[in-house]
Amino acid sequence: MNNYRKRWLGTGTAVMLAAALLAGCGSNTNNTVSDPSKSASPPASAAKPFEGKTINLVTANHPWGDAIKPLLPEFEAATGMKVNVQGYFEDxxxxxxTVQFTAGSETPDVFMYRPLQEGKLFYKNGWVQALDEYVNKDTEYDFADFSKSAVGTATVDGKIAGIPIITEQEIxxxxxxxxxxxxIPVPKTIDELVAAAKQLHDPGKEMYGFVARGQRSPLVTQVSSFLYSEGGDFLNGDKAAINTPEAVKAFTTYGTLLKDYGPPGVLNMSWPQAFGIFGQGKVAFLTDANSLYKNLTDKEKSQVADKVGFAAFPAGAGGSKPYNITSWGLAINTxxxxxxxxxxFIKWATSKEIVLKTQEKGNPGARSSVWDNPQGTTGFPPELVTVIKESVKGGIDHDRPTVINVGEARDAVGEIVQKVITGETDIQAVADKANEALQGVIDKDLNK
Structure with missing residues (x-):
């Protein structure tokens, strides 16, 4: 019997015992025999306080959804609750x-969402229920077990807007x-990475030193770790900060790596193209999300599946500070x-027991205890597990500007890097202009 079901049955037994004691202590002023048909005994469903309840869950078409669905019958059996599930592609x-919440719909009750992409918009519009009053109600839930950075990703204006289910770090x-x-030793600093990429770059033999996302918007999340590791960030309070010396250095380094040591066509590359050319055996180094590693270790997708190494993000002037984010969370419709x-449902789905089960299927969760459990790391290469644990320690809880209009903000940042890739010489001027654009996005948020 699983722990969750044990807890519910234990609760139900206590309820029935209490009811029996109350019935036994009740006075009978008429001294008449009670009618057995009117017994005060609780119904058989007392152990299932949510008997007859139905909630609607909407998921992304994501491996986490595939992992949780087979486990739903045990939750339904333990609680008496019915969970209706619908799945959709991300967009x-x-x-x-957005359509349902704008219309004031009561459904879905629970939904998967991307905290850094739409979390602030959803919360500011009043579509997401703050969960602060819930997370510490049950001590066995142990909310402190969640990675601090992962929780930070799902926090808006100091309120917990969702619970992390999928995390990722740049490696x-x-x-x-x-x-x-x-x-060549594995690079531990950004300078060492640049030197190694230069040494291994041999385009005449179709061997390139480095690859990463070069498309204007997609590159922003991956350049973020360069930015943090150089001591910068996208924002400093309510002020745009993408034209600071630290930011310009980070964007220039990333763009130069792609310009000087990247394969042809990097301006049009998002992660599928970058991982694709690495998997073809044509690139020495790649920086991107750890959650995508199977694209390189799956022999059906990669020609170098047995030659791939994993390392912590290299350190800059500010140390090694990769993003450590919640890429997907669960939230409640207000x-x-x-x-x-x-x-x-959320408490069950994000409990230690269930996170262990979903993580065994390769879904990187946010609970420290599960990562420390050998059973919880069986779905990942041992070398990658070590890197993940190291990355979590100094990780930053966002991988893009934390604003409502994320699209405009990403375009402003991406413009700087793309100018580096195309050979623009006055990057400071480009960064100053982009900083003004980002400040405009921030100001719109402040005036809402």
């Missing part, structure tokens, strides 16, 4: 939620064989008619 999901992927043949039932 369809955002569109559906360094590298070709073990190439470094060994050249006698208009849900039964928020307690909705929370009961």
């Amino acid at each position: 369809q999901l955002t569109q559906k939620l 360094l992927y590298y070709r073990k064989d190439l470094l060994e043949q050249a006698g 208009r849900s008619v039964d928020k307690d039932a909705a929370w009961e």
